Amino acid sequence: LDNAKTRLAALESLRLGFSSRVLYEFLLERRFTISDCLERSLRKGGGEEQAAAATVCALLCMQLGGGVEGEEGFKMLRPILSSILIDSCASLSARQNCARALGMCCYVSASDDAEDLLKSLGHLENVFMGAYPLGDGTLPSVKAGTPALHSAALQSWALLCTLCPASRINTILNHHLPHLHACLESSEVNFRIAVGETIALLYELGRDIDQEFEYEDCDALCDSLKSLATDGNKHRAKNDRRKQRSIFREVLHYIENEDFTEEKIQFGIEAIYIDGWMRRKIYDAFKEVLESGVRHHLQFNPLLRDIFGLGPPLILDASVKASRISRTERHLFNSAAFKARTKLRNKVRDKRADVM
DSSP: OOOOHHHHHHHHHHHHHHSSSSSSHHHHHHHHHHHHHHHHHHHSOHHHHHHHHHHHHHHHHHHHHHHHHHHHHHHHHOOOHHHTTTTHHHHHHHHHHHHHHHHHHHHHOOOSOHHHHHHHHHHHHHGGGSSSTTTSSSOOOOTHHHHHHHHHHHHHOOOHHTEEEEEEEEHHOOOHHHHHHHTOOSHHHHHHHHHHHHHHHHHHHEEEETTTTTOOTHHHHHHHHHHHHTTHHHHHHHTHHHHHHHHHHHHHHHHOOOOOOOEEEEETTEEEEEEHHHHHHHHHHHHHHHHHHHHHHHHHHHHHHHHTTTOOOOOOOHHHHHOOOOOOHHHHHHHHHHHHHHHHHHHHHHHHTOOO
């Protein structure tokens, strides 16, 4: 397609189609053609086209799943996604969407190739570390739009941290927690929130390894969180203050008491329970890419159903509807299935531990 507007319209059609339907069979024979078109848009398109193509890359990997096809797609698209992400001359919206796509594609491909995971973690780190304190302890001033890029890179990096082995998590905790603590002073509300959620996730990963885990400067961290959880600064928009206070109360309660407010996501006659920061991070990452299509994919996409321990898609008929299992039974099933999935991921982590 020679016309940029036509290409953008085509990418938008793909985005809508991929997010609202499960099209694995349809894509199986066409995946290389689509990957070629996406790669061309990423290499030669303008910023808006690159941003749109990056989002479709993430959706394509979700459609193809965690098997060989998904891995092939990721291997093909990872170099160009990484290249745009780290290119300071590329458009900020393109870099932001490439950060999201790189995190999601790497997570979904779930290959045993530690090298891909490490490279993706490294590229994302190099971007959001641009928000870390300078040598004198002050936070750098950044140009407009950059905090959104830092947030996207940090959120994708946090998603990939859930795949890392214990040895790598320990290194991450020691290196990143002090810097992330300092970033809570950022003037950008959405970046502060991304930092707070990442701190809570890292704490949960640390406690998975060692129940007694505690950040060395925990008292000061809790003071910072308390301040943000009660922030009444009139210079901030009312909605920003409300959203920030709510999230930082949750982060503070988790760090102080290991409390987490469970959330139920209903779709059809099924539900999943978001009962921890890792599960929330994974769900939020899929929801960000799939938007309103997330419930359809939870019902019918084998990849998402596998990740959330839901088993094969349900085939509903009158007899099934008549014998719905109780809410408690569903909750117990979901919890047990997610624990099994976590054990499986830990085995993959152990395989990677030697290489990392």
